[in-house]
Amino acid sequence: MYWHCCQQVAVAKAFTCPSTARAASATAQRSPRLCPSECTTSYHPSIMGTREEEYKAILARYLPQSAVEPIYKFISENRVQFKITPSRNSKLGDYRCPTPLHPNHEISVNGDLPQYFFLMVLLHEIAHLNTFLTFGRNVQPHGHEWQQQYRNLLIQYFNGGHFPPECYPLFKNYTSHIPLNRAAGQALEQTLKRYGLPENKEQYMILSELPLGTRFRLKTKPERVFKSIEKRRTRYLCEDVHTTLRYLVNGSAEVIKC
Numbered sequence: 001m002y003w004h005c006c007q008q009v010a011v012a013k014a015f016t017c018p019s020t021a022r023a024a025s026a027t028a029q030r031s032p033r034l035c036p037s038e039c040t041t042s043y044h045p046s047i048m049g050t051r052e053e054e055y056k057a058i059l060a061r062y063l064p065q066s067a068v069e070p071i072y073k074f075i076s077e078n079r080v081q082f083k084i085t086p087s088r089n090s091k092l093g094d095y096r097c098p099t100p101l102h103p104n105h106e107i108s109v110n111g112d113l114p115q116y117f118f119l120m121v122l123l124h125e126i127a128h129l130n131t132f133l134t135f136g137r138n139v140q141p142h143g144h145e146w147q148q149q150y151r152n153l154l155i156q157y158f159n160g161g162h163f164p165p166e167c168y169p170l171f172k173n174y175t176s177h178i179p180l181n182r183a184a185g186q187a188l189e190q191t192l193k194r195y196g197l198p199e200n201k202e203q204y205m206i207l208s209e210l211p212l213g214t215r216f217r218l219k220t221k222p223e224r225v226f227k228s229i230e231k232r233r234t235r236y237l238c239e240d241v242h243t244t245l246r247y248l249v250n251g252s253a254e255v256i257k258c
């Protein structure tokens with residue numbers, strides 16, 4: 001089923017873009033909030049470096065690896081409040097333009113989407129952001145202006161090697177002209193949905209994504225089981241459940257939930 005963001009509705013004060021189709025599958029439910037202004041994590045020297053690295057580590061769980069850098073750059077430069085949500089029946093993603101109450105651009109994408117389809121949905125929402133920046137609110141949500149922005153992004157990311165090359169003919173069909181061909185878009189997204197997450201992306205999580213009290217194993221020390229006790233700025237006080245010894249572990253450490 002072809003998915004749509006936004007019914008053709010003009011909103012007086014703030015343009016929002018709720019996608020309306022159901023996500024294809026319900027896998028792990030993860031909901032990290034990716035907002036540069038809210039990330040305060042620093043790192044254990046043996047594991048990491050900067051909070052930028054934690055942000056990218058989270059993005060890498062949902063996006064094709066090669067797309068992490070350009071997406072991070074875009075989000076940072078535009079101060080986008082980016083939220084990865086649990087699966088929503090009502091939509092795959094949305095965009096909200098800045099308002100006096102919420103001065104940042106806001107984008108959300110369902111976290112259960114396969115990585116290439118996740119990227120496609122994210123680009124759909126970024127196209128809304130770019131359309132807002134270029135034309136303001138007085139254009140149709142999925143009108144000519146948005147389609148041009150979306151097409152440009154798809155071309156940029158396909159040519160950048162961020163999508164599977166074997167999808168290129170479908171991509172070419174979809175982006176060959178404006179207005180975008182709906183059936184061609186449907187064929188492209190159905191194909192992209194078949195590319196799942198790599199196995200390790202399903203298995204490993206980032207410590208900061210786990211609720212406090214969750215038992216986990218560190219990727220680097222899988223033989224030991226820890227439990228997070230409290231957050232201390234950028235690190236977490238964790239206890240070895242067998243020895244009761246306590247350690248500070250960086251929030252971006254890769255872990256396996258027990």
Ligand SMILES: [Zn+2]
Binds near residue numbers: 004006017018128
């Ligand atoms: Zn939309």
